[in-house]
Amino acid sequence: MGRAPAEERPYHHGDLRHALIAAGRRLLETQGPIAVTLRGVAREAGVSPTAPYHHFQDKQQLLEAIAQEGWTKLEAALEAARAGAGSPREAVNNLGVAYVTFARDNAPLYRLMYDAARDRADLPDPGQRRTSGAYGKVRETLVAAGADPGDSKQVELITAAAWCFAHGLAEMAGFRQFEHLKALCGGETPFLGAMFRQLGLMDGPPVDRER
């Protein structure tokens, strides 16, 4: 049952908290969201059904921890995408593609992230932390690509629009209806590029702000 033979496993796990989060993500990806139960996660981690209570108050907190780790992963993926861009313009495109790619590669996790956020009516980081967090990264990148930092309302509008669009695209891109369009565009990535071009974020005057 456990991941390691029982005789090698010490009584004290060492880092059960993270092991439980990892087990939860594993179940999420292989069995889907309904498999992520407290008992199921404990089972997957090779531990008794009550062990998780030493690390999480209840099931909800375990789910939140899994979601939180998802946001951290997403943030890292966005940072990597932005860092690899040759220009601010390219950074915006890369960010969008990275966002949708993350959502598609980790679909059940992505959904859990938003389910947890919805329960609190709050995204995990934007708003509070204005510069860090995934949302803040998008805003920064859009400003670097030419959004007028003096017009804060417009910056917020354009950031919100980009975020909503990426989210909608991420949730839709799995539907079969879009396969024909993807083929017309010549593949998944060109399709995403073409879609983001509809948003027109990158069609402004070519203002370059090297940092």
Added chain:
Amino acid sequence: MGRAPAEERPYHHGDLRHALIAAGRRLLETQGPIAVTLRGVAREAGVSPTAPYHHFQDKQQLLEAIAQEGWTKLEAALEAARAGAGSPREAVNNLGVAYVTFARDNAPLYRLMYDAARDRADLPDPGQRRTSGAYGKVRETLVAAGADPGDSKQVELITAAAWCFAHGLAEMAGFRQFEHLKALCGGETPFLGAMFRQLGLMDGPPVDRER
């Protein structure tokens, strides 16, 4: 328990199928998605736990029927919004606002609709029925507003973009982070208008955005 006193209710319900769908939607809105169980729906309809089996093969089919009715309602809302517009341009805006409004006013139903669709990897109508259905309505309206009907790839791109954007906006608009921005815009509806304007669908004839 039942909606009518037991002594007034005949043994044969008459239209239990629709009564169950209505009961399901009622539970969905008042108790949330986890309350929508087969037994719970039967209870809410004032009927024994096994009665639904005479109308639905299993729980999944009941959920699908609830979702299907949701799509029909959405379609009607979009049609009404389009019909009330003075110009094609206005129709596009109204359609977007109506979509998001529907999603916000029927949030749990809206989510169920997409959950059911995701299980099949298919939206319920677009693709197959090119002109009818909610998706087809959006496409028609965009063409009427100036999209070049000869460029079918561009029509599909713009329709997909509009749909994804509206969906993303619908899912995001409930988060607290956007309240400040809504206030800046002067309310919910102006906010939605400003957001849709970011998409640029209504700012002149669709230009060739290839660079």
Added chain:
DNA sequence: TGTACATCAGTGAACGCGCGTTCACTGATGTAC
């Protein structure tokens, strides 16, 4: 250094619960003759 003891991190049995579904049934309805 050794030891008593508090604390931490597990176990395993047990609980009550509501679920989806099956089964055999019964009451109501429609129809052929």
Added chain:
DNA sequence: TGTACATCAGTGAACGCGCGTTCACTGATGTAC
């Protein structure tokens, strides 16, 4: 028109299941003296 009978649409008891959570416990670890 009455009646036998098939069919339809409900009931209610029962099933096995897995869940979240509680409880009292035990083994392992850290620390004060």
